[in-house]
Structures are given as structure tokens and as C-alpha cells.
Amino acid sequence: MGFSWFLLLFITLFFQFIDPTLSANGNSDLIQQTCKNTKYYDLCVSSLKSDSSSLKADSKLGLALIMVRVGMANATATNSYISSQILSVKNDTAPMRKVMRECADKYAFANDALQNSVQDLSSELYDYAYMHVMAAADYPNACRNAFKRYPGLVYPQELAVREEGLKHICDVVLGIIDALGF
Template identity: 25%
Template sequence: MTRIVLLFVLFSLNYRAHADLIADTCKKSEYPDLCNSTLRSDPRSAEADATGLARIVLEAALIKASTTFDQVKKLLSKTTEPVLKKCLTACTDLYESILEEIPKAIQNAGPDKNEAIHQGDLAITDADTCEGIFSDGPNKRKSPFTANNIAVQHLVAIAEHILASLG
């Protein structure tokens, strides 16, 4: 009976330590609510170290980027308006790059955090550029992807913050 109680206590302490890691990590983030919701929605977070948490957030960013890329392509296939077509074509190219950069960031999150952060910076810039394309020039319009572009940028920024804190 003592062993069962001891195992329960150890399990509880381990769970609490990981819960504290997520809470501590996210409260230092620029986007704590998004950080918390992203990490707490993924069961792998309970056992992950800080590098693992960064990878989980980058994987969430990759999913959002992939969804956005599909939406851009879908809208591009339906539009005939020249200015919109030009904007969407540019965003397609940018999201193709993002879909290469984020996996490189994930791959480098452990062995080379500086390279992971660099790849993340490229992805953030590309998502920001996609957003800005719609407000450039004389034919300004609202981007249909604002929420997605921001989500990709914020998720990658959270992961970069986690990686940068690893020292």
C-alpha cells in the first residue's frame, strides 16, 4: 500500500512540475493565452521539456500555415480579378517558403536553436509580407488571411521565445 501511495505522490509531483513548466513558459511569452491554449491542448506537452514545448508550438504553427496555404490556393483558383490574383500569387509563394522554413525550425529546435530561431524569423517575415501585400499600392484591400497570418506569426514567436530562453 505504501508503494502505491508513493507512486501516486511521485506521479502528482511530476505532473505538477510539467504543469509549472507550461505555466512558467507561457507567462513569459508575448502571447501567454495562445501559448497556454496551444500547449495545454496537446497531450505531449505534459511530458515535454522546454525544447519539446517549442517543437509542439512550431508544429501548431505548421498546421496553421498549411491550412492558410490551402485557403490561399483555393481563393486563387476562383478569382479572376487581376490585383487580387497578383496578391494571392505572392502569398502562395510566401506560404510555400513558410512550409519549408517551419519544418527546418522544428528540426533544428534541439541541435541548433539559433538556426531554428533564424528559420522562425523567416517564417514570421513571410507571413507579415503576405499580410502587407494586400495594403500596398493604390488598390489597397483587406487581407482575407489576417487572422491566419497573425496566428502563424504569434505561434512562431512563442516558439522562438522558448528557444531563446534555453540559454
């Protein structure tokens, strides 16, 4: 029994050196430990595990930067979605076209705020990074409020889902920043 245990240990260690993905368990532990500090644990874990660069992350700061990139991708995708919807708005609905342009701008601003947070995180200016992520999470509110200014315009369900997604991603980033010592 002692020899078989030793052989199993040797084979496991040997294959970890050949295939680094087998040793990703350490990063999985870092991901889980980091995500425990966030409001949306499952979103945090699934987002980080789906990004191959998280296997190389060796700190909470590295994971925070990855989550910020997830938020930037979400904001950019939403901006693109809204821009494509503007083209399908009929000419007789000028208020809708105006509101959709405003919403596209808000998601572009959210992306810019997240880009600023990357610079702040890289410089270990966590309070500024926190502020920029909070701003990114708030920009979708301005989009929702733009719809409220025009009676008869209905806030599209697809935008509501995307708004909630960006806010949740930002909440995850804020939780990680909190764990960094902010």
C-alpha cells in the same frame, strides 16, 4: 485524521500510476513555467495544453518543438485557405489572383522555415532556429505588402487574422528559444 490523510495520499498516488493524465500536473507546471518567458502567455498555455504530446514533453525544448508544429499547422492551413480562395477569384481580377498565389507561396515558405527550425532545435542550434522562426513570422508581411502594390486591392480581414495568428505563435516559439539559452 492521520490515517485519512495517509489514505488520501495513497489513493492519489495509486491512481496516478493507473492513469498518467492525473500526473500531468508536473507537465502543466513545465508548460506554465515555459510560457512565462513568452510574449503571449495565454496562447502558449492553451496551444500546448491542447496538444496531447505536451503531456509527454519533459523539457522546454520539447515544448518549443510542439509550438513549432502548431506554427506549421497554422501556415499550412493558411496556405490551403488561400489556395481555395484563388479558385473563387473571377477571371477579370488577374491582379487578385496573382497576389493570392504570391501569398500562398509566402505561407508555404513560412512552413519551410519552421521545418528548418525543427532541425535546428533538434541539433541544439538555437541561433539558427531563432533565425528561421523570425523568417517564418515575416513571410506574412510579404503577403500584406503584395496587396499594397496593387491599388484597389484590399487585404482580406481573414488573412489579417491569420497573419497575426502566425506572428503570435512565432513570438511564443522565440520566447521559448530565448529560455533555452540563446
